[in-house]
Amino acid sequence: MTASTELATWLVDQLVERGMTDAVLCPGSRNAPLSFALLADERVRLHTRIDERTAAFLALGLAKGSRRPVAVVTTSGTATANLHPAVLEAAHAGVPLVAVTADRPARLRGTGANQTTDQVRLFGDAASFADLVVPSPDALAAAWLPGGPIHLNCQLDDPLTPEPDSPERTDPSDRRVEGPITRDYPWWRDPDDDEVDVLALGPRTVVVAGDDSGPPARTLAEQANWPLLAEPSSGSRTGKNPIRTYRLLLGTDLGARVERVVVFGHPTLSRPVMRLLARKDVEVVSVRAQGRWPDRPSPVTSEHVAVRADADDPAWLEEWREADRSLGRRIDAFVAEQPGLTPYDVAAVVNAANPPGGLLFVGASNPIRDLDLMATAHPVGQRRMVLANRGLAGIDGTISSAIGATLGRPRSTRAIAYVGDVTFLHDTTALVIGPDEPRPDLTIVVANDDGGSIFATLEQGAPEHASSYDKLFGTPHGVDLAALCAATRTPHWRVTDRAELEHALASPNGGIEVVEAVIRRDNRRELDGAIRALAD
The missing domain is CATH 3.40.50.1220 (TPP-binding domain)
Incomplete structure (x- = not known):
């Protein structure tokens, strides 16, 4: 067994023993030993993606949905840097994302070797860190800290493929796990009485x-x-x-x-x-x-x-x-009076479509705020899982995270992602999924108002900034979402009223599908102001 194969096989064993059941892989040459080791381990469900940022957020979503540590594995160079947004989100939200990055041996660092950069502590204090040259239980144990991401940088030397006719796995009896074991990470632990x-x-x-x-x-x-x-x-x-x-x-x-x-x-x-x-x-x-x-x-x-x-x-x-019931009735009546589909209609319909035991992944900006206003509380015995990337509340990787969270849950679970159009466009590579890859049953609802309407509700949307608003903040894009979905063979429906949206969400067809709910952006500030006035 080559040194690189031995390190990769040992590391996969250790991650599995610490609770990992899913890993996300991005193709590369330097990380080939890790790729072979992951594929050879039947305990690991392996997901392959071509975009490292998408892969990292897919792993983040898998960790949030399954409540287990999940690895994202990349080659060296810029590939590693693309993990940074997801690592930061995981750090602030306390999610055990394991970034496994392949690196050149130390002797090639600083020599100008192809596709090399300084990967040592690349993510700063956002992730605990170990620089692995050979199997090192002590180094892994020191890096395996609960409550956030872990960066494992693997120095992999040639040859990068397994030797012919050699065993690619160590004997299970040789596994020795050191340090704290995290097989499940509960978001909420039961505290001790004291x-x-x-x-x-x-x-x-x-x-x-x-x-x-x-x-x-x-x-x-x-x-x-x-x-x-x-x-x-x-x-x-x-x-x-x-x-x-x-x-x-x-x-x-x-x-x-x-x-x-x-x-x-x-x-x-x-x-x-x-x-x-x-x-x-x-x-x-x-x-x-x-x-x-x-x-x-x-x-x-x-x-x-x-x-x-x-x-x-x-x-x-x-x-x-009593005040809440009274104001809620006034808001619902106001929304019902509006012509056409409003963002508040979309939020209310999405909330109603999420059944007991279901999963709803919500995007940043207006969708989660509209849901916050329109979603009534469900009975205690009918809990739904509602997830969002609120660590840094960015729009990065939201679709990938939603796909991952759904894959991390039981297949029988109804899952909906609710996002704005800019958030959707920011992560369109999430829909680039190979034909043999696991696919969840996920309905993606895109509230499409052709731009960034969140700013219309803030000081940037004030009338005195009207002449510069679209260029700086509104950023209309004019993208044909149907054509975009067609490029990835993703089923797409376009709805323009509340009844159509309710119908589209009532009968999901399975797999990943997109429901585009067309709403206005030009009246967003006025609608928000009118709703705030109802509380006066």
Whole structure:
């Protein structure tokens, strides 16, 4: 067995023993030993992609959907740099993405050898790191840190293919796994009793559930009779405590009367929530989040591993619930009155189409904010998985992540991806999938308003910037999505009203399909302003 084959085979064994069941491979010469080792291991479901950025986000989605570590394997040079966006997302969201990069031997570093660059700690402190020359349990164990990405840089020397008629695998009895083993990574672990702190009752309190907060946020809100301000990807927007219209209600008298906020996860969607956390008259209780999040935007009064509370006076919760029901009815009536398909219609229909046990992957910018406003909470026993790349909240690799998350879940699960047109176009290589590759049953809903309408809702969309808006922010593209889908043989439907969209989502055909929901962009700012006015 060659030295490179031995290192590659050993490393695949170690990754499998640590819980890896899927790996994503990008073709290359230097990483050929890793490629052969992955293909030879029947314990690994191997996915091949031609674009490293797409591959990395596919691996990220697989890790989020399966809750297991997933490797993305590349050759040397620029291939490694294309993993950086997904590594950063994984670092901030606490996802165990394993970047396995092939490298030249150390003697060729700095010599100008073809396709070489300095790959040592290429991702900085965003990933733990090991530079592997030979099988080294100690080096791997030191790099295998929980709660984020791992970069394993493999120095692979010639020959890069297995020797003829030589065994390509070590005997399973020779495997020796060192260090912590992560076969499943739960987003929410059960804390030890001595880690749970009891919160005093009395202050008017709301529970804010950001991305990946999980059931603990809902549990606390229900224990204490507190309003739950839960983002769609929090994993806690179920039961009777979530306040659907919380972003608008925070600007009313109810929001002004908040005295304490208990924060789970990482809230990213709402400026009103950020302003609430920054208020000097509000006590902020932080429950430690997964991943490498920055400090809260206000001084944290106290930080905890886990918290609980006894039942508080339910009158405060009832005020929020009554205001929420009333405002929700006004919003729904306003949306129903609008001619044509609106982005709020799309969000409501997508939310209704996600069945119990289903998976919804939501893109950044307007789609997740529209879903936040329009999605009503489901009963506790009918949980859906709602995922999003909220670590850095970029549009990179969203379709790839959605495909990966769906592949990481059971085949019987209904899966929907809900994205904007710019997000879709940013990751069209996600649809470039070989004929023998695993394909999920995934309906991709694209809210197409021909450009970046998120900026219309921000200060950049103010009337005084109208002359420069499209060039700098709106960026209309005029792409024919049907033709784009045809190039990759992806089924495509174009809908222009709510009934057509409901019909398209009611009967998925299987495999990957795209439903293009055509909406307007020119009235986005006015629609948002009218909805905000309903809370006054």
